[in-house]
Amino acid sequence: MNEIKENIQTDRYWIDKVLGGDTNAFASIIQNTEGLVTQIVFKMISRAEDRKDIAQDIYLKAFKSLPGFRYQSKLSTWIAQIAYNTCLSYLERKKLVLLDQVQENNDPDEESLELANKKSVVNLFNSTENDIFQRELNEILKSEIEQLSPLHRTLITLYHNEELSYEEIARITQLPEGTVKSYLFRARRSLKDNLLRKYKKEEL
């Protein structure tokens, strides 16, 4: 509870400064929220050339809309919502897919997973070469996360890397909390299945 109050106080301090005409205070707001915004932009936008314009656009929108901020959420969550909406508009404009329905309905091949489970990553992880394995796993995982749809990638990142709650993620994406949980479940399962398949292939 105290943490929420502290957050609101800090947010109010910076917002009041910006609204009072100190545009340099906005630089502090950018620095405080840049990590979260960068994660969203990188996970939703694949084209590196477009990210720069989108990131600037997000903060220009936030600056214009700042007088309308009503302290109903943390400032970072509100800016993350603007980031998500801006990226979503970009995907719509470019006719790119936010959530891959084919991937969504692609149930794992139970038989191959069963085989893969027999030589599970856990056994590999427990081996003496676990440092090498950890590095290798991180590389594979990175490429597997890239294969996910932009929405799944974003949800996984917001939950596991940014450690946001389901409620905050729901607020950012404007999806019901239940839908966020369900998409996260599918994204994790898909990652785990792909990881097991990858190891199975390498074993063969």
Place this chain on the structure above:
Amino acid sequence: MIDGHLSENDIQQYVSDSLHCEQSIREHIKSCYICKEKAETYQILFSGIQQQQKPEFDFNLADLVIAQLEQPKRSFSTSNVVAYLLSSTAIMAVLISCFLFHENLSGLFIRYSNLLLYLFLAITAVALLFQCIEICRKYKKQIGVLNIS
């Protein structure tokens, strides 16, 4: 006691937050080798995701954005000062005239008919109406800019 194996959902829930998941799930994981191994796979997956490097822009975002923001106007421009001076002089002139000739002014309106007075009021009302419409239009435009979604 749970019959058979746990669902993927239960295992994910256990790995995400083992303290707050059902007691039966925790007990099952302790006793079932297959479910325990699945949970460990998820644990490795989760820690692998957390170890992913955070992306960074190769430019200074704050500098780029701040350069594009309108700087607040701290001083009056020369044209503004002239405009304020002219307006104040005009207002002062009207007020001084009213003070000096107030006795003559009261007789000025008596000479004109009521019709002229109504005409004057009607023109003022129309001007005010246009002013209100303009304010509403500007307000809607600004709200449109604020609409982020």
